[in-house]
Amino acid sequence: MVLKAEIHCHIEGAASPALVEAQAAKYGADVSVIIRDGSYVWSDFTSFLHCYDVASMLFRNEDDYALLAETYLADLASQGAIYSEFFISTDHAIHAGLTPDAYVAGLAEGMRRAREKHGIESRMIATGLRHEGPEGVERASRWVAENPHPLVTGFGMAGDERTYHPKDFARAFDIARDAGLAITVHAGELVGAQSVRDALDWLKPARIGHGVRAIEDPALVARLADEGVVLEVCPGSNIALSVFPSYDEHPFPKLRDAGIRVTLSSDDPPFFHTSLAREYEIAEEHFGMDEAALLGVTRTAIEAAFVDEATRAALLARLS
Template sequence: MVLKAELHCHVEGAAAPELVIEQARKYNKPVEPFLKDGSFVWHDFTSFLAAYDFAADLFRTEDDYARLTEHYLTSLARDGAIYSEVFTSPDHATKAGLSPQAYTNALGEGILRARAKTGIEGRMIVTGVRHFGVESVEAAARFAAKCGHPLVTGYGMAGDERFGDVEDYVRAFEIAREAGLGITVHAGELAGWESVQAALDHLRPARIGHGVRAIENPDLVKRIAERGIVLEVCPVSNIELKVFPSYAEHPFLALRKAGCKVTLNSDDPPYFWTSLKKEYDVAAEHFGLGKKDLSVITRTAIEAAFVDRKTRAALLAKVDAAAPRR
C-alpha cells in the first residue's frame, strides 16, 4: 500500500454520511432531502452548500466535534494515511454556540484519539471565510495567532474566491505570519488564474488551495514552479463541481510536468463521493501515475506540511521506508 498524506480537507465537510445520520438521530432531525440512501444529495453549488450547512449544523457540542475528527482521521489511517491537515472554522464554532477555543480543543482531542488508536498525525489550519468579509477573516487570524493550541499550525482563507479584493485581506495574513503559522489560501478553483496571481502577489502563501486554474497562464505556472509553491489539488472535487469537464482535461499532469509541486486531497470527501484513497486511485487510473509517482506525491505533501522538523523527519522516514522501488 502506498502511504498517503492530505493537506486540504474541510473538517465539517469530512463528516461521513453514517456519522451525520447518527448526529441527526441525536438531535431528532430528518436527513431528507439532504441525504438519501446513505449519500449526500445536491445538484449545483447552492444545493451543495445547503447539504453542507445541514450536516455542519448537527455538530454542536465539544463531544460532537471530537467524534468528527476522530472518525475522519481513523478512516484515513485505515486507507494508509499517515498525516492529515484539516481546515477549521471559528465561524462554524460561533454558529454552533461554542467558543472558537472550545471548538478547537474538541477537534484537537479527536485528533489525539485517532493518533492513539492508529498512529496518524494530524494538525489544524484555522480558516477565515472570504465572503464573510475582512473583519471576520481578520478575527479568525487573531484567534489562530493567540489560541495557543499545539495542533494549530496553519492559517488560511476559504470561501467564495470571487468576493472582494485579495489585498483587503493582507492584514489577516500578516497577523498569522507574524505568529509563525504556515500560510495557505484557496485560489484558482471557481475563479480563474487571476485569483492565483493575486494571492501570490499580496498574501505570499507557501501553498495554494486548488490552484488548478493557474494552467490558464503559462507564465504563472512557471512562477509557481520556480517559487516552489505547493498546490493542494483536489481532482474529484474539480470534476464534480465542473471546474473541468473530465479527467482527461484536468491539468494535474500538465502542472506536474511543468515542475509544480502537486499533492492529492479530498476537499469535502463524502459530498463529492470521494476519499483520499480514491484521489490516489484516480491519479493512478486517469493520470497514469505508478506507485513510485504516488509515493513522491505523498513525500511532497509531508515536505509541505505545517509541522515541526522532528515530526516531519519521522513522517518522511515512514514514507521512504514504504516507498516502492519501481
Template sequence: MRPKQNVVPRAELHCHIEGAAPPTLVRKLAERYDVDLGDLFDTNGNYSWHDFTTFIQQYDVAASLFRRPGDYAELAETYYKMLAAEGVIYAEVFISPDHAVKAGLSYNSYLEGLVAGLERAKADTGIEGRLVPLGVRHEGAESVEAAIKEVIDNPHPMVTGFGLAGDERIGPAKNFEKAFAMAGEAGLGLTAHAGEFGGAQSVKDALDYLKITRVGHGVRAVEDEALVQRLVEEKITLEVCPHSNIALGVYSNLRFHPVNMLRQAGVRITLNSDDPPFFRTTLGHEYVETSRVFGWTRDIQKSITKNALEAAFVDEATRAVLLERLEALTEDA
C-alpha cells in the same frame, strides 16, 4: 482498521473537517438532537446536492448538527481513522471558527473536541495530524481578521497554519493582506483557496498579497504559462482536489483535469479530497483513480506524498520523522 499491504503511504493537506462528516455520523447526530434531515440524502444514502448552491446548503445543514465538543471529537476521530485505514500517515484538516460560533461553541471548546478526536485516532493508528483554521473570504476582511486574532490569542500546538476559503470571486486578495501578515508574524503556515473558480489571476493575487507557500486548488494556474513557471521557481505547493473540481463542474472528467500537466511542468502538486462524502470520494480514491488515469507509477505516487510532507505545516523534527516513515514503508512494500 489497518491499511492494505503494498499501498503507497499517503498524506493530505486540504480537507474541511465539517465537509468530511460521513452520512452515518450525520444521521446519528440528527437522531441525538431530534432533527428532521428532510432531503439531505438520496435513496442510496448519499448527500443529494445537485449544484453549488445546494451543495453549500447541505454542507451547512450537516455542519449544524455538530453542537458539542464531543460531537467534534467523534468527527475528527472518525475521519482520521478512515484516513489511516487507507494508508494515510499525515493529514491536515481545515477548521472553521465561524462554524463553532454558529454551533454556540467557543473557539477553545471547538478546538478541544477536535484535538481530542485527533489524539484518539493517533493513539489507535499512529496517524499524525494538524489543524488549520480558515477565514471566510466572502464574509469580508473584518471577519477574517477576527478569525486570525482568535487563533493568535488562543495558541495551540496542533494549530499550525491559517487559510482563506469561501467564494474567491468575492473580495480581492489584497483585502486580506493584514490578516495574513498577522498570521505570518505569529509563525503560522499560510495557504489560500485560489485558482478554482477565480482563474489564474486569483492565484497571482494570492501569491502577491497573502505571501502563501501553498495554494488551495490552484489548478487554473495552468491557463497562464508564466504563472506555472513562477509556481515552479518559487516552489509553491498546490493542494489539488481532482474529484471536487469535477463534481463542481470546473472540469468535465478526470482525463481533462490539469493535475498531470502541472506535475509534468514541475509544479509541486499534492492530492486531496476537499469534502469527501459530498463528492463521493476519499483520499485513497484520489490516489488510485488519478494514478490509473494518468499511468502514475508507485514512485510518482510516493513523490506526491513527499510533496505533501515537505509542504506540511509541521515543525522540522516532525517532518523528518514523517519523511523517514515514508521511506521505510515504501522500502518494505
C-alpha cells in the same frame, strides 16, 4: 498499499452522511433535504455550501467534534494515510453555538485518540470564510493568533472564491503570519488564473488550495514552479464541481510536468463521492502515475506540511 498524506480537507466536510444522520437523530433534526438514500444532495457550488452548512450545524459540543475528528482520521488511516492536515472554521463553531476554545479542544481530543489507536499524525489549519468578508476573516485570524494551540499550525481562507479580492484580506493574513502560522489560501478553483496570481501577490502563501486554474496562464505556471509553491490538488472535487469536464481534461499531469509541486487531497470527501484512496486511484488510472510517482506525491505533501522539523523527519522516515 502506497502510504498517503492529505493536506487539504475540511473537517466538517469530512463528516459522512451516516454520521450526520446519527447526529440529526441525537438532536432531533431533519436532514432529509440534504441527505437522500445515504448520499448528500446538492446541484451547484452555492447549494453545496448550503448542504455543508446544514450538516456542520449538527456538531455542537466538544464530544461531537472529538467524534468527528477521530472517525475521519481512523478512516483515513485505514486508507494508508500517515498524516492529515485539515481545515477548521471557528465561524462554523460559533454559528453552532460552540466557543472556539471548545471547538479546538474537541478536535484535538479526537486527533489524540486517532494517533494513539491508529498511528496517524495530524494538524489543524484555522480558516476564515471568504464570503464572510474581510472583517470576518480578520476575526478568525486574530482569534487563532491570540489563542495558540500546538496542533493549530496554519491559517488559510476557504469559502466562495467569487467574493472580494485577496488584497482585502492582506491584514488578516499578516496577523496570522506574525503569530508564526504557516499560510495557505484557496484560489484558482471556481475563478481563473488571476485569482491565483492575486493570492500570491497579496497573501504570500506557501501553498495554494486547488490552484488548478493556473494552467490558463503559462507565465503563472512558470512562476509557481520557480517559487516552489505547493498546490493542494483535489481532482475528485474539481470534477464534481465541474471545474473541468473530465479527468482527461484535468491539468494535474501538465502542472506536474511543468515542475510544480503538486499533492493529492479529497477536500470534502463524502460530498464529492471520493476519498483520499480514491484520489490516488484517480492519479494512477487517469494521470498515468505509478507507485513510485504516487509515493513522491506523498513525500511532497509531508515536505510541505505545517509541522515542526522533528515531526516532518519522522514522517519522511516512515516513507523509507
